[in-house]
Amino acid sequence: MAEKQNKEQSLIDAQIRELDESDQEFESLWQMWQTVFPDWPIERQRLEKMIHQMPGNHLIHEHGFCLSFLQNGVLGMISAVGVLPDHRRKGLGTALVHRAHEVLKKAAKDSGEQELQSLEVGSWAPRFWPQMPINMSQEVKDFFSHCGFKRSPDLGPRDLFKDIRNDDVVPADVLEKVAKTNIIYRPWSPELYEECLEKQRANFNWWKGYEILAQYGQHAQALVAIDPDTNAQVGWTFMCSPDAIISDMYAFLPLSPTKEKTGSISAVGIDPNFRGKGVGLGLVARAMENMKERGIEGIMVDSTWLRGFYEKLGFKAQWEYERWAWEDAKQ
Template identity: 30%
Template sequence: MSAPGGAEIAGLWAAAWPERAPHPRGLEARLGDPSGWVWRRGPAGELTAFAAFRPPEAYGHGHLRLILVHPGARGQGLGRTLVTGVRERLGPLPLAVGEERGHFLPGAPEPSVGFFERVGFVRSGRVSVDMVADLRPPLPAAALPAGLRLTDAREEGILPGVLALTEGVFSARWTHDAAAVARQAPQQLLALADGSRVLGFALVGTEDDPAVLPSFLFPAALRAAARTSGPAGGLGPVGLHPDLRGSGVGRALMLTAMGRLKARGVEAMGIDWTDLAPFYERLGFRTWARHVHLRG
């Protein structure tokens, strides 16, 4: 049974989940190769079901990255068949839904949780949200404290400083994602610096930029959530050195990054995979999608 091509997978996604259509380049960049896929075809050879997975990365579990079943083929057990196929390929390892580097989704979309529970997944107790802000209204004034400046990874020495910060304070996933974006589009990795010392960072971009970030992987859905037809963009992950937390610098960093995206014409700005909703709500964001973290 021949492996599906990218156009076939995109077509299946459009049929299975049209309200969350992905950015074409973002989908292509995340699919990986067929060694991480399980799929099924119908009687005429048409692609009816598809799943993508990844072995353990920085954690002790594999990742069920994506699962799609054509509406005309639902109710036939294909979803369960795909999950079984992924488990057979990965062996006796626990699986997380999403949560991988360069992810499609951080977890299971809330409406799909019942399916995952029926095929053996259980809730981990964590729920994260995707948020959106309409950047058309004026933004609050923001200024970085004296001595701090915002630069990007095109400046010599900045990328090693960001990676040292992510490795020392944050997660292996953030280190991977920051390095991957810097290789492709160093201007999309912003850094907060005090002289040569990096104290914070943020990945940013618009849907026209080279690196399609998870925060705006679904531009049409972002536009709908922000009630605009204008350009989409996003930010994240974003991190600040612990010494600066609670000082107002994080808010200033966010507003400065938001201002840069607004100046580039972005109207619908996304942030994905966060459990800091109250902080972002104070900056004008609101939740538009919820994801339940599962293990199985």
């Protein structure tokens, strides 16, 4: 019996291969995704863009797949593992995760002779789920537990949503507070590029997104807060419409209540010297108004740990997440 199981496992391992960029391969991947994750459908074009735009380490089998990314050179992210229903509990899912682990360890070393520090469920760029959705089935959680992952007891991030089709886009009390601040808010533009990138690199890890917007001439998909006394930039946020290049990086924006007319606010950053002065609240409020003017009907706030801040603006939790990690990923 054991010999038979070993042969079957060896055959599964031999049939796992790296995902190539052929149309046939992507069609197979997309069809399996729709079957495995019926509650989280993705348009094929969006899935293809997400995989092409960011280098990843993806595996495919006739009956399953594993999408993974190496981030910051040392963090392995298992973005999605899928096995067709009739082929579960036969070792394929476990084999895909173990192979992805080995591929990510090699990628970490190749990126600069570093060791993989941890292996987590989720992904940041591109974004499928930032961590494990708390409403994912117990079967899925049991699978990752079996693979050696552990759930963190700490609060995880949430995706928030607000429908802005009504007239009261921003609550009146918030607008009153924003009006009292001595800050100018204006869409990002090419002449603001150098200062913006310098400060983004110094303070935040999402500066690459500003480079991408600039490359596509989409500066106006971000908002900047300016101190009128010094004319210095002191705050920034993405305020992306559905057709922004950055929106292509989010798998599930169209699953929001406003579907294809959903935009996103993310990467809200405030200069350390201006925190606690209402700049962040003003930045998000003005971004919401700008997005309403552009015809956006709903706004997703992407993956935030903050509790209470966005609720002041009328946002409510749409999806919640919890961290699952394999801390001994070096082994």
